Amino acid sequence: MTGDNSFITASKPSDGTVRASRPAAACNGHVTTHNGAGMAISPPSTAKPTYHMNGITNGTASKAAETRPFYQRVLALVEELELPCAVQHERDSRPPLLRFHQPSELAQLLPMQLGEPVASEDELLQLCRRAAELSVRTDDVRFRNQLFGGMDKYGLAGALLTECLNTSQYTYEVSPVFTLCEAELLAKVRRIIGWSSGDGIFAAGGSMSNQYALAMARYNRHPEVKTQGMFGAKPMVVFTSVDSHYSIMKAANWHGFGSDNVVQVGTDSLGRMRPDLLLEAVQRVLAEGREPLFVNATCGTTVLGAYDPVPAIADICQQYGLWLHVDACWGGAAMLSRRWRHLLTGIERADSVAWNPHKMLGAPQQCALIVTRHEGLMHHCNSAKATYLFQQDKFYDVSYDTGDKSIQCGRKVDAFKLWVMWKAHGDAGLERIIDTTFAASRFCAAEVARRPGFRPVLPSNDSQCANVSFWYVPEALRGQEETEEWWQRLDQVAPRIKEGMMRSGSLMVSYQPLPSKRFHNFFRLVFTGAPQPSEQDVTEALDEIARIAEGL
Numbered sequence: 001m002t003g004d005n006s007f008i009t010a011s012k013p014s015d016g017t018v019r020a021s022r023p024a025a026a027c028n029g030h031v032t033t034h035n036g037a038g039m040a041i042s043p044p045s046t047a048k049p050t051y052h053m054n055g056i057t058n059g060t061a062s063k064a065a066e067t068r069p070f071y072q073r074v075l076a077l078v079e080e081l082e083l084p085c086a087v088q089h090e091r092d093s094r095p096p097l098l099r100f101h102q103p104s105e106l107a108q109l110l111p112m113q114l115g116e117p118v119a120s121e122d123e124l125l126q127l128c129r130r131a132a133e134l135s136v137r138t139d140d141v142r143f144r145n146q147l148f149g150g151m152d153k154y155g156l157a158g159a160l161l162t163e164c165l166n167t168s169q170y171t172y173e174v175s176p177v178f179t180l181c182e183a184e185l186l187a188k189v190r191r192i193i194g195w196s197s198g199d200g201i202f203a204a205g206g207s208m209s210n211q212y213a214l215a216m217a218r219y220n221r222h223p224e225v226k227t228q229g230m231f232g233a234k235p236m237v238v239f240t241s242v243d244s245h246y247s248i249m250k251a252a253n254w255h256g257f258g259s260d261n262v263v264q265v266g267t268d269s270l271g272r273m274r275p276d277l278l279l280e281a282v283q284r285v286l287a288e289g290r291e292p293l294f295v296n297a298t299c300g301t302t303v304l305g306a307y308d309p310v311p312a313i314a315d316i317c318q319q320y321g322l323w324l325h326v327d328a329c330w331g332g333a334a335m336l337s338r339r340w341r342h343l344l345t346g347i348e349r350a351d352s353v354a355w356n357p358h359k360m361l362g363a364p365q366q367c368a369l370i371v372t373r374h375e376g377l378m379h380h381c382n383s384a385k386a387t388y389l390f391q392q393d394k395f396y397d398v399s400y401d402t403g404d405k406s407i408q409c410g411r412k413v414d415a416f417k418l419w420v421m422w423k424a425h426g427d428a429g430l431e432r433i434i435d436t437t438f439a440a441s442r443f444c445a446a447e448v449a450r451r452p453g454f455r456p457v458l459p460s461n462d463s464q465c466a467n468v469s470f471w472y473v474p475e476a477l478r479g480q481e482e483t484e485e486w487w488q489r490l491d492q493v494a495p496r497i498k499e500g501m502m503r504s505g506s507l508m509v510s511y512q513p514l515p516s517k518r519f520h521n522f523f524r525l526v527f528t529g530a531p532q533p534s535e536q537d538v539t540e541a542l543d544e545i546a547r548i549a550e551g552l
Helices: 070-080 103-109 121-133 153-165 176-193 206-221 247-254 275-287 310-320 331-336 377-382 415-450 484-491 493-504 535-550
Strands: 025-027 030-032 199-203 236-241 262-265 291-298 323-327 352-355 368-372 454-456 467-472 508-514 519-526
Touching: 070 121, 153 415, 176 199, 176 331, 176 352, 176 368, 176 415, 199 206, 199 377, 206 236, 206 247, 206 291, 206 323, 206 352, 206 368, 206 377, 236 247, 236 275, 247 262, 262 275, 275 291, 275 310, 291 310, 310 323, 331 352, 331 415, 415 454, 415 467, 415 535, 467 493, 467 535, 484 493, 484 519, 493 508, 493 519, 493 535
Parallel strands: 236 262, 236 291, 291 323, 323 352
Antiparallel strands: 025 030, 199 368, 352 368, 454 467, 467 519, 508 519
């Protein structure tokens, strides 16, 4: 194996106990061992494990046998490793964000094969420990790789409770409290958007929310498709920006529209859909004999964080009778803030809105919802009237049996963790989370604009979500003519810096090209609300990028 495995080297004293080569350190009342980089790592067991009250050892059995249920031992492990707490260590003593290994190496560090059971719960706990130690610490403020990060502590508590209760959210009889929680949350979000009525559901992620929206749009226009299918129907066309999420293309595929009937509309210099090009596209589709059906406006695009101009798009939808869906999975959190609500101006004119609280707001994965202003439409669109679940002669109000409007049968309880968060923070507390997150992104953009070697992808503006996009130009490439060959060389910089981050475990920031703008590889640094980012966190991330780049 070629990977650096020094972090699991251990010595074995005469008493049979495996100890790491570094001294042990106390952590939350437990004792852990650390590798050279400061990361708590447990060596693989080489002797038959035995049960002990204070954790895992090998050799002679303890007098006091471990009697706790296994899940309690795992919870103790979670506390020991400080997994959900996002504990911020001093810079020089922080454990790595991750320990990267190639798949073949990782498979040797953690046995993946299934078949025979493990010898004991001690051995199983050891496997859980190693799985955690070899995973990415998304709760660390240095994790800026995706549109999610750590977890709100109250949301985590709600998630733990729902896991323990292990129910399915399809009927009131098996999920009474959570049904009411979901209904209250959906009504709250609709009121924030500006609707007095409507419907909605918590879905299995933002991509699934977009699927719901497209299904409702088709049913609203052509309810006969539910029973007769699309055979012989005029091709229906979906419009979305060239920078929108790829789930729109997948939804068109799944629903039988076909990717050729997805029109990708061009964007302006800030990545926002151009209404003039949308109007041209709708008129062109009509002239071709196809049927315009659905427009997806994005509020917070994945890469640039752009907010499409909803009012102008809504005017076109109203003129041509098109369903307007707003994919606000990333940028929808701005509606909780009086300071940033203007980014979503016009959202109340949409037919449906998708929002993922597990992104910027920090709800535990996953927490995603879709709401519509059309009351009853979601149920009529998706209902199959399964008589073994949705009996109409029950002794309670069956309108609370929400499962028939879902395309799932069993459905995980995702609403309660957000309900607990909202109860804990209140409207004002959630607003502070969003304001702090946006403030960090604006500080980062200003730092990028002033630092040598950092070049913003977009001009300075206040209309983006909490995304900061930039190139890093190493000193060796500065002051040169920016020919195509120069750009090809710069194109290699971001991937190599990313590799340096991953191998050192010091930071995680994503990079990507943007073909629609002919942009070569650049970094996208995104900010989320858990843990709350500070200006120091921003400067340290940018410092680390520059340090790795100049060391290439």
